[in-house]
Amino acid sequence: MSDDQWFPIIHKDRCVGCGACIAQCPTQALEQRGGKAALVWPERCIYCADCETLCPHNAIEIPYLVCLPTSHNRKVS
Amino acid sequence: MQIVERLAELPYFAALAPAQLTALAQHCQPRAFPAEGSIFLEGEPAAGLWLIETGRVKIHKVNPQGEEHILHLLGPGNTFNEIAALDGGPNPADATALTPVQLWLLPSAALHRLLQTDALLSYRIIGILAGRVRMLVGQIEDLALYSVTIRLARFLLKQLDDPALSGPGVTRAAIAAHLATKPETVSRALRTLEQAEAIQFDRHRIIIVRQDILRTIAAL
Numbered sequence: 001m002s003d004d005q006w007f008p009i010i011h012k013d014r015c016v017g018c019g020a021c022i023a024q025c026p027t028q029a030l031e032q033r034g035g036k037a038a039l040v041w042p043e044r045c046i047y048c049a050d051c052e053t054l055c056p057h058n059a060i061e062i063p064y065l066v067c068l069p070t071s072h073n074r075k076v077s
Numbered sequence: 078m079q080i081v082e083r084l085a086e087l088p089y090f091a092a093l094a095p096a097q098l099t100a101l102a103q104h105c106q107p108r109a110f111p112a113e114g115s116i117f118l119e120g121e122p123a124a125g126l127w128l129i130e131t132g133r134v135k136i137h138k139v140n141p142q143g144e145e146h147i148l149h150l151l152g153p154g155n156t157f158n159e160i161a162a163l164d165g166g167p168n169p170a171d172a173t174a175l176t177p178v179q180l181w182l183l184p185s186a187a188l189h190r191l192l193q194t195d196a197l198l199s200y201r202i203i204g205i206l207a208g209r210v211r212m213l214v215g216q217i218e219d220l221a222l223y224s225v226t227i228r229l230a231r232f233l234l235k236q237l238d239d240p241a242l243s244g245p246g247v248t249r250a251a252i253a254a255h256l257a258t259k260p261e262t263v264s265r266a267l268r269t270l271e272q273a274e275a276i277q278f279d280r281h282r283i284i285i286v287r288q289d290i291l292r293t294i295a296a297l
Contacts, residue, residue, distance in 0.1 A: 006246070006281035047280040052249065053264070063246030064283045066236040 006063060007042050008051055014059035021051035021060060080105065084181070087128055087154050090201075097195055104187035108180045116172040116180070123161030123168050125184040126202075129153050132178030137254065138170045147255040149212070150175075159206055162188055220257055223296065228256045229266040230295035233276070233285060246281070270294065 017035040029044035030037050030051065037059070039045065052060045080102040084090050090098060105128075110116055117124065119138060127134075129151055136149040136157055148170055151157055161168050162185045183191075192199045219228050232255060236247070249260040249267075256263065267283070270276045275290040276283055285291055 009248075049249075053261075058250065058260075061248040061250055063248050063281065065246055065281055066233055066283045066285065068237065068288075069284055069286055 006047075006065070007039055007045055008047075008049075009061045009063060010037055010039060011059045011061070012036050014057045015055075016057055016059075018056065020054055020056065024050055024054055026050065080107075083130065084128075087130070090198075093195075093197060097198065100195075101183070101191065101198075104191070105181040105183050108182050110174040110178050110180070112174055112176050114174045114178075116174060116178075117158070117168050119169065119171050120167045123158055123166070123185060125158070125182050126156060126162040126188050127158050127172070128156045128181040128183070130179040130181060132180075133175040134172055134178060134180075135175055135251075136170050136172050145254040146257045147251065148216070149209075150251075150255065156205060159202060159209070161185075163202075163206075225256060225258050225262050226266040226269050227294060227296055228258075229263065230270060230275070230291050231297070232256060233270075233283065234288070234291060234295060234297070237285065237288075 015036045017032060017037065019032060019037070021037050022030045022032060026048060027041075027044040027046055029039055029041045031040040032038070033040065037051075047062065049062045052062045081095070081098045084098055084102055084105065085093070090101065093101065108116075108127075116127070116134065131153055134151045134155075134157065135147050136151065137145050137147045139145050149157065157172060158168060160166075162183075165185065192202070219231065223231075229252065232252060249263045253260045253263045267276070270291065271278065273290055273294060275285065275287050275294060277286050278284075
């Protein structure tokens with residue numbers, strides 16, 4: 001997975017469309033689509049993880065890559 | 078690629094002779110599951126021994142409150158459900174695909190027949206089971222004796238040591254389930270490790286910048 005493919009994962013089955021993440025996203029990367037949160041502007045996402053932290057339904061997860069300084073591209077987790 | 082060749086590429090069966098692999102291949106059944114697909118549930122009758130060809134699988138238990146505890150994260154070449162396949166009891170935990178997975182199922186009856194005739198395979202499975210017991214004893218020790226920060230440090234170091242866990246990334250929720258704690262607690266522990274200058278965040282990366290510090294925190 002290349003660097004530009006790491007984004008928050010929104011579980012549509014858990015999202016109730018409350019809009020909390022959209023209201024709090026510091027870069028307005030999220031919008032409502034079909035009654036659910038959607039990462040409409042992924043290039044704006046700064047990976048702050050605020051959306052994951054505040055979602056009351058655990059519908060958003062932020063995946064991380066655990067690595068060493070010299071092996072940024074090695075997928076180990 | 079023939080089934081025999083694919084099985085021979087699994088570390089589990091790498092030492093088996095071609096004739097043994099051929100006998101094995103006659104019994105192994107290919108299975109595929111999508112990401113988040115349930116492979117089996119705790120308490121169900123065990124179908125047999127499972128081998129991972131591609132993808133990642135979690136072995137986990139869920140308590141009545143819906144809280145999950147991940148026992149094992151497994152990747153290509155790993156096997157699971159040996160215990161139930163051998164003792165004939167029900168599955169001891171749930172198995173769920175974390176990514177799309179391709180698996181091999183060796184039915185329990187076929188496994189029992191192979192074990193009776195193949196000492197090398199028997200030794201290999203005993204070795205795997207012994208490793209599992211050691212891992213579970215280690216988990217009990219971690220839960221009983223060590224803080225979440227220490228357990229998290231150990232978890233992060235283990236990620237570096239196990240190439241079988243290569244995959245699409247790890248989330249706070251997954252780490253929390255593995256450490257038997259809450260995602261908020263994982264966040265606090267990650268901050269503690271960051272303040273100790275053992276790790277740094279670089280967008281989606283958790284970079285272990287000082288393995289020595291992390292090992293000290295991990296009490297290793």
